[in-house]
Amino acid sequence: MAVQFETIPEELSWTDSWKLWFWSSCRSCLPTGCLGWAHTQRLSTGFLRQVSQIGHLGQEAPDSAPNTGIWGEASRFGWLGGRHEFINDLVAAQWPYISDWFDETMRTNCEPALQSVMPAGITICFGDKCSLGTKPAQLQSIIASKYCEDPLEESTTIRLDAQLNYVGDSHVDVTCTVGSLVLTQLQVTGEIVIELVRLQKNPPWFSGVRIYFSNRPKIDLVVQTEVLGLNANFEFIKQKLVTALGDVIAGQAVLPNRFCLPIGDAISEVDLRMPTPQGVLRLVVLEARDLPDPGRSHWHNVLRPLLGSRGVPEGPDVHPFVEAAIGAQVQRTDTVNGSLSPKWEYGNCFDFVVDDIKRQGVEFTVHDSDTSTFKWKADVLGHGGSKLSALLEGQRTENHQPATWLRLATGPGKYIPAGQLRVRAEWRPLSPGGTAIYVHPAAGPPRGLWSIGPGNQSEWVLVADVLSATALPGDSNGQKHRVTLSLLWEGVETGQQSTTGLATAASPLALGEHMISTMNLRPEIGEVLRKFPERIYALWRAKVPMDQRAEKLERGYLFPKAQKTELISQVCISSPRGGYQPMFADAVWNSTCHLLLDSISKMTLRLAVSQHGASLPVGVAVYALDQLLEAPGWRFEGLLPLRRVGKVPIDPTDASAALEVRLRLHQLESPP
Template sequence: MVNPVDMSENSKFALPVSSDGEANVLSMIYRFFKKVTIVGAVYLVGYMQWSVAWLFCPVILSVLRDQWRKENEYRRNIAKVAAVSSERDVVLARLDDLPAWVFFPDVERAEWLNRILLQVWPNVNHYARTILKESIEPAVAESLANYKLQGFKFERMILGTIAPRVGGVKVYDKNLSRNEIIMDVDLFYAGDCDISFVLQRVRGGIKDLQIHGMLRVVMKPLISKMPLVGGLQVFFLNNPRLDFNLVGAADVFDMPGFSDILRRCIVEQVARMMVLPNKLPIKLSDEIPTVDLRMPEPEGVLRIHLVQAQNLMKKDVSMLGKGKSDPYAIITVGAQQWKTKHIDNDVNPRWEYWCEALISSRKNQVLQCDVWDWDPGMGIQNDDYLGRCSLDISQVVRAGRLDTWQTLQQAKHGKVHLRLSWHRLSSDTADLKNALIETQLVKNAELSAAVLSVYIDSCRNLPNARPQSKPDPYLQITVGKKTENTAVQMRTDNPVYEIGHSFLVQNPEIDMLDIKVLDQKTGSTLGQLTYTIVSLLRQAGLTMVNQPISLQKSGPESKIILALQLKLLKEAIKEEDYEEDDKPPTPTVVTPPAPAAPEKVIPAPESVTVAPAAPETTDGASSPIVGTVEPDAKNLNGNPEKISEKPVPVEQIIKQVDTPHESQKSPVERESPKLVHRTSSLTTSAGEAGLGRILLSLRYSMQNQTLYVVVHKIMNIPLKDPTNVPDPYVKLYLLPGRSKDSKRKTLVAKDSCNPEYDDQFEWVIPLAELHSRHIEVTVATHKGFLGGSPVIGQVFIHLNQYDFREATTMWFDLMPETSPRD
């Protein structure tokens, strides 16, 4: 007789065997039908006498799609590991996205905040579902409808168990109002969310969602009662990086094209919600008027003139071979975006395009210009990429006006010409005349003279188009050619909006503010308000506080409650009151030392040669990089500093971060000694090796993780044969890892021993890798035997020897060639 317990135990061990057997059967059936499908497809192609391309094209597309997915999956896995690992593991792994506190002395560690986020994360699910369902879903559906993709709808929204990580927190304590607290949060999310949706009756899902960006939190006003802060303003300074993986039936479309459309639509909606100038306000105290949090507060206007581009890549293919390109540009500042017209068959296009951006934070915002080759199709995903450039807006604020050529990144060659000007805002009516005169000086451009901020609180006693039910009202706000729509308030005749918008005004004396109250159900107009902006010029401070105004073409008691504020543009001048920490240092040029062994003490310099404020380009544009090298070789204690070419081990960074006193210093400050050069006023000399000297500028942008190098000019190239004057050019490689992608090259200067270039080149390098990289600068001439390019001289720049908290401009002696040729 068999024991029942033994039977149950035997049955437990028998279950996996049966499941394995079922799995093997299913696997065999799957392989059988897969082979039948392949054989059937081959037979069908032969039977129908189709071209063999019907077989090869799907195979090629499948291989490319698999390769693209593998690269994206690898990147997502790296980010997911970083999201769940400890800070020590992340730093030791030498990942690209290291915590911000590792590098910046004014950024605090926030591990305590990460623990709090992990604890409250399960309770965030409900709030996130509300945001996705009520705000993002209808907006994404509307955007996808422009691409003939209908019926987008979220079904399941689970954020998972992995909470966002904070890489560091920076709290500002200078040049602030006493009534506010501002902090920047380096936010990174790479969670295990599970979001499903329906599109075109096809069910799909989003997994491995990743978001990374700099989030600013403004706490204001400060009050004397709990919770001590009246409210919060939360927003991204620039568009965050977004990535995700499509699963389910939509996995078929997870390739460049459809996924780009969906990603772009989601980014656009996030930008509309909380990327400057848009902010997400959170009210914490009922004692604070909502207008204090939701009224737009622009700091100024950035006027952008995209003049032209030069030497763009050729992407079009014609019957005769490689054609030219049909370039156009997209300019982005936060959530604001502009697109130029495309110019056919031209790699040196001239756009002469003007636009204006509202700036709500002149510090840390970035202007980005993307250049594309237009191809007929459904959208930008069919166009070829020609490169991009980015510029810190703070540079324009310091200069007032900036005329610059920017080299395109992610491109073999090409650059764009930008003219930028910064305009502060004023409440003095005397500034209006000058603002109007300046707008009239530029033809074929609709420039602005003022900024109008509009805050809509609510509407009261709206009429009912249908007596049986209440309306679904929303507002349409128009100034000039710009129109903004509010969200729809369902089934109410007293809707509350509490929303603010800013508008650029060309001429406050003649422009109008037009507000329409519309019913979404019927499309009928429930009321209208036309307000002459010139009326604000007679108000104290050009401001109208919250007050009810009767609506036209509406009921007798229908009113709208709103507040208005007008600011006038001031002439672009250099900012004198900008933060002292952000002022550029006085440009100085010094001579680099002769090659020396590490740890050798270099004597203090006795003289320096001061360079011009900004080297002039051939077309009058100033170089975008100016800087300094400390001319004094002694530190604060009066001791000469030493040169060390040893890179900083990451383990030492960990040890120093854990040290109480040293944790206040950045790794660059702790381990990278300043490179001290022997200076000389003899800038006209031919250098130590007699091969000439080259003037270079170096700068590293922490915001963009980008290294900028400007090749200004070369002096005194030796002329061995008066009948054979060299045609010099400069090529640069980022080492180690010599490749075509890291190669940069100037134009050729014909018949010159003292050529001038003023060309800027850029490399995107994570700060964690900066100390281990160096740049090879080679000067060569095109006049060689059988068309060769003999090398005149070389310079190696070891990046671990420079303090990149400030720009540097230096002369380097050209030395004999020591590296391998191309």
């Protein structure tokens, strides 16, 4: 809950008012370490003026400015002129904090990922210097548009599409077992989107900011190496580092993932980060032909399609499989052994939940799975891809779904021909929540709605928002937890699963104190709140609700009526996470998972909360999906009881844990 701690004097300029309002009402749920947003008080006055202009423009659009329907073609804002340059002002002002975030991300995410792919006996870590440098990124070719994100609320979102062509003066020291490296000139190229979400009539004029790439950006860098005093070729490490860095960016800011900044309480953090997707794209990988043989020369592979039967027969050491990627989602086919023209009969049909069918693309990578024996063999045989809209264009005809041949390429710049890949694709948009496409939806969908692949699979999309868990056992304090979602049909696992990220459990007062610290309050206000733990607890419980019985028990434990030398509540606040065992612990994920269902009847959603590395879950919650069809708009939001696994409840604390979730059900429309 946002709290306004200071009244804004009327005589202040609009810029000063916006600045005061922004920092007094920023939500406390900002993710830790996200670009140093808590320090953005130092933003230039010029940036705030630009925000002022964009906000007023959001209100004062002329009547001639066209409107768009939800997910429709966004209209271009010619009347915005060049005023959206405030985005580059923001990037420049934030660059020191972005560099700090880069340092933390490289050490906490990239370094373990890089170490995991190193050969046995080789260790690698980042050195003292890990910086993006002083040259900020600049966005080019910015196009502004607007769309209605939620027709029920008639809210408007401004969208800025821009091209990022960043070549910086970064410097990263890398130390490994056999020598040292210096990484410079980081290059990031891609189409980036910045959205000012749900415009308002009052400052700061919008409810939140989203930043993301529709597709994975291209990443490159320069590696300067010195091993035992001699220059060496570390192309292997460079490739792995580029891949690891790309995966980190994809996990945070490539659809369906978005980097988000909530402002105020007009929109929840989950809605800001994960708006409702547009639909499901089905891909079927059929076959490839004329793939290069990694065990032979480049010229042999170039001439082999021309030689035909006179060429050297295909060797048995090639075992191709295909990875298909849409945004940050990646799926792979089975492996076909010993063929440079493989065909896939099974394990080749994939369903992707898509957020932007017009701007997203699909990338195919053909790999050779047999690279362990001969290290010089290439892991990647070829790359190919297409925009989803181009792939779907003209594919659907009457009762027939023709396939498309895509060209594959390899080598630097991907200019060397590497064969072709044959695929099929089909698109089905989501229906609005609570709208039935079939006469009797509970009975399950009829067969044959998909033209390709299994006709009666993936007819529904369940959007599950896992928000928080409360009243976890006290010994969970300081431990990392995740939630695994799985589908059961008549109590039997269907194999459909999705998992949230990790969240550290802590006492509610420790989490509340952290919430207060991220609100960027004046020091004296923070000190006053810390002297009254009951207020911190009330603020936290307003944000993260729990079962009433559990809250009564917890309040009696934290704030006993009998005076003690040192209240337990003060110990919870002053002790580091994991340094004190409270009665209960909370964990917050604010994570969204998508599950595809064939039907709803007799289906149950199982949510298991488990500690990282543990074999048994801490607790399990279940929800019968038949109930969603009876709920308004096919939605449920509330607390689900968490049943302790392997333990019979013998006191109230054993049966008070709960999981806060929000479930939304959507049926797929017929293919257009």
